[in-house]
Amino acid sequence: MSTLLSVRELTMRFGGLTAIDQLSLEVPANKITGIIGPNGAGKTTLFNCLTGFYKPTTGTLRLNHPSRGEIRLESLPSHRVARDAQVVRTFQNIRLFPKMTVLENLIVAQHNVLQRASKFSIAGIFALPGYRKAEGEAMARAETWLRRLKLEQFADHAAGDLPYGIQRRIEIARALCVNPVLLCLDEPAAGLNPRESAELNELLLYLSGEMGIAILLIEHDMSVVMNVSDHICVINYGRKIAEGSPEKVQNDPHVIKAYLGEDDEDEASGGIAA
């Protein structure tokens, strides 16, 4: 099993608060790695460090890019993390452009390639052949992902008018248009009903199993994280407290204690069961 991302002794401090504390973690290629932990554990901060939103206080984030070799994510600005390292994320709160159509949202996500092809305006304004080619490819990629994610019928709808579960799926399609080598999903099941959560499971298994995309998944919905993850890392107060298979972490006394506290350990296993 090859390692795609190696997080080493990552620490992120905000003044006196240590949100991530000496965290080390290996993320394999082509697998789903779940990141769980109680509220405020530091999960989103980890994503923010990975994707260039925060500069870690200390520690390293080494991406073993399949064609570009080792990339040190901690030293890249956020726009280069997506463009050069192909590490792409979604957010806890949906961040689509609500008035744009679904297809437009997927095209806009590819602004990096289009901007380069436009040579930062001239080629775009005059629709030169290189730009037209890049535009055609962006459109084809958007249509491909719409089809694969069963979203074609919504292509011309304003994204903001669609049901919440569909919008979540569009966010994933949008991230996929950037050809991620690592897809970081921050609570993709938030707000989904049980049927939609089950569909999300199928989608994640398809992306990792059929498309070979590595996924880092932050999720509170245990029916998702326990059913799709190959490996789970549990953090609390910014520290790793357990890791292993879903079955292993579910029964780990440290995890049970972190979720419900010392007095409620009997009830706790219910809280982290799939």
Ligand SMILES: Nc1ncnc2c1ncn2[C@@H]1O[C@H](COP(=O)(O)OP(=O)(O)OP(=O)(O)O)[C@@H](O)[C@H]1O
């Ligand atoms: N920009 C910031 N400035 C100050 N403190 C921050 C900042 N970002 C996060 N924190 C703090 O860092 C800690 C970890 O927050 P984080 O959002 O990473 O937790 P989380 O595990 O994602 O929580 P949740 O499951 O509720 O989303 C929290 O105490 C939070 O208040």
